[in-house]
Amino acid sequence: MQTKIVITGGPGTGKSTVIKELAKRNFMCMPEISRDITQNARQNGTEQLFLTKPLLFSELLLEGRINQYLEAEKKNSALVFFDRGIPDVHAYMNYISIDYPKKYINTSNFYRYNYVFLMAPWEEIYITDNERYENFEQALAIHNHLEKTYIALNYSIIAVPTGTIEERTDFILNAIK
Numbered sequence: 001m002q003t004k005i006v007i008t009g010g011p012g013t014g015k016s017t018v019i020k021e022l023a024k025r026n027f028m029c030m031p032e033i034s035r036d037i038t039q040n041a042r043q044n045g046t047e048q049l050f051l052t053k054p055l056l057f058s059e060l061l062l063e064g065r066i067n068q069y070l071e072a073e074k075k076n077s078a079l080v081f082f083d084r085g086i087p088d089v090h091a092y093m094n095y096i097s098i099d100y101p102k103k104y105i106n107t108s109n110f111y112r113y114n115y116v117f118l119m120a121p122w123e124e125i126y127i128t129d130n131e132r133y134e135n136f137e138q139a140l141a142i143h144n145h146l147e148k149t150y151i152a153l154n155y156s157i158i159a160v161p162t163g164t165i166e167e168r169t170d171f172i173l174n175a176i177k
Helices: 015-024 034-043 054-074 087-095 103-110 136-152 165-175
Strands: 003-009 028-030 079-083 115-119 157-160
Touching (some): 003 015, 015 079, 015 165, 028 054, 034 054, 054 103, 087 103, 115 136, 115 165
Parallel strands (some): 003 079, 003 115, 028 079
């Protein structure tokens, strides 16, 4: 049976960097897809789809994350790492206080992960860019919503300590052994 591992956390916590390190070590990794959705919307004239049409953005993201989950199941890999999980979608909706359909929670309960690693905001490495518009205080609030969401779905969360990319990656790998 395949072991599915989510690496989640607020923006700028080093998730994607650790995912890249895991991929470099030949682990199967599913990348973050929200940047693709944001960039596609920008090409079609909407600067920040999440801010202007949060429900549409979240629908696209939910569909994309479900597809990633199903795609991972087809891979001949004992371990699969995900840069964010399906529950992240409604955690962000909670963060911006937008109502969303019950299917978000039902979907999160249907597509389950074996491990959830949470990376806390780390001011020393935090930067903003074209797709990451949140300031550090907002990143902290998002972190709290992610933690609450995964706990509400009965996940045991493993906090990833700060450190080098290699140390953080080793921590995750050692925790799943």
